[in-house]
Amino acid sequence: WAKAEGRxxxxxxxxxxxxxxxxxxxxxxxxxxxxxxGEFVLHYQPIVALLDSSMVAVEALVRWQHPExxxxxxxxxxxxxxxTGLIVALGRWVLEQACRxxxxxxxxxxxxRLVVSVNLAARQADDPAIVAxxxxxxxxxxxPADLLQLELTESAVMGxxxxxxxSLNRLADLGVRLAIDDFGTGYSNLAYLRKLPIHSLxxxxxxxxxxxxxxxxxxxxxRDERIVDALVRLAHxxxxxxxxxxxxxxxxxxxxxxxxxxxxxxxxxxxxxPAHDITARLRGDR
Ligand code: C2E
Ligand code: MG
Ligand code: MG
Ligand code: MG
Numbered sequence: 397w398a399k400a401e402g403r404x405x406x407x408x409x410x411x412x413x414x415x416x417x418x419x420x421x422x423x424x425x426x427x428x429x430x431x432x433x434g435e436f437v438l439h440y441q442p443i444v445a446l447l448d449s450s451m452v453a454v455e456a457l458v459r460w461q462h463p464e465x466x467x468x469x470x471x472x473x474x475x476x477x478x479x480t481g482l483i484v485a486l487g488r489w490v491l492e493q494a495c496r497x498x499x500x501x502x503x504x505x506x507x508x509r510l511v512v513s514v515n516l517a518a519r520q521a522d523d524p525a526i527v528a529x530x531x532x533x534x535x536x537x538x539x540p541a542d543l544l545q546l547e548l549t550e551s552a553v554m555g556x557x558x559x560x561x562x563s564l565n566r567l568a569d570l571g572v573r574l575a576i577d578d579f580g581t582g583y584s585n586l587a588y589l590r591k592l593p594i595h596s597l598x599x600x601x602x603x604x605x606x607x608x609x610x611x612x613x614x615x616x617x618x619r620d621e622r623i624v625d626a627l628v629r630l631a632h633x634x635x636x637x638x639x640x641x642x643x644x645x646x647x648x649x650x651x652x653x654x655x656x657x658x659x660x661x662x663x664x665x666x667x668x669x670p671a672h673d674i675t676a677r678l679r680g681d682r
Contacts, residue, residue: 439668446653453511456494487520495537513545518552541571550582568593601642
């Protein structure tokens, strides 16, 4: 009761929402200091070739080691960082750290040529300085450009003006790879696949989720498998690689392989882990 009353005082009309908003603004206010204090960490999730299960890339996923709240996932603060504009500085740190880690893996395991894949928020991708930031992160780390992939969502690619971002071609000219993240959850405008310098599509989790052990006899599963089949064919027709996100079961991995999907990512192949766990896996792969 005391708790409920205490919360209610903050927002008379909706205690739940009030508490949430206060938590949000407190978190948002703490973001710049957290960046300065080095409270952000990167975890990396393996992306494996479906043909032989070898790890070909890792996706950098940011976490906040909050002094009181513990390890926070990006869904709790990336939106806030976008709203406050801190995403530009945070994103630069993510790029620089990911390139440094990837350079370490390149020197330790040159034969693996592990690619690091970094998420770019819409606001970062739209920032005129993004090309210089990416070039700077590559130069400072020594990482070859072709070992860096940038993930943009469909809406980020289209930019604020509804036009494809002009920086995309300049980023591609640097030699980095560009991927469309969560493909299928946005407008999925097929025209840009042809026009833009995109290297791969990451098929959104829900399509993969539709692939189940009870198999194609389930009407919904059948439809999702056919969509994946069609998307993979389309992507390959325009020379794009396809990564399936959120692969959670052996059945899904096997079906996706049969559908000629190139790479997979998800708990089945390994969750996001600290950099040293990736190093250990590379050592084991050798
Ligand atoms: P995303 O780029 O689509 O990343 C994939 C998300 O799926 C990650 O969530 C990952 O932990 C989660 N995932 C991994 N395996 C599975 C699985 O088997 N099943 C399912 N359902 N999900 C799985 P996470 O780490 O919470 O990140 C959420 C989102 O936050 C990311 O989605 C990305 O959009 C954003 N994000 C993460 N790091 C950064 C960053 O450095 N910069 C920006 N701008 N955004 C980031
Ligand atoms: Mg991503
Ligand atoms: Mg994704
Ligand atoms: Mg996402």
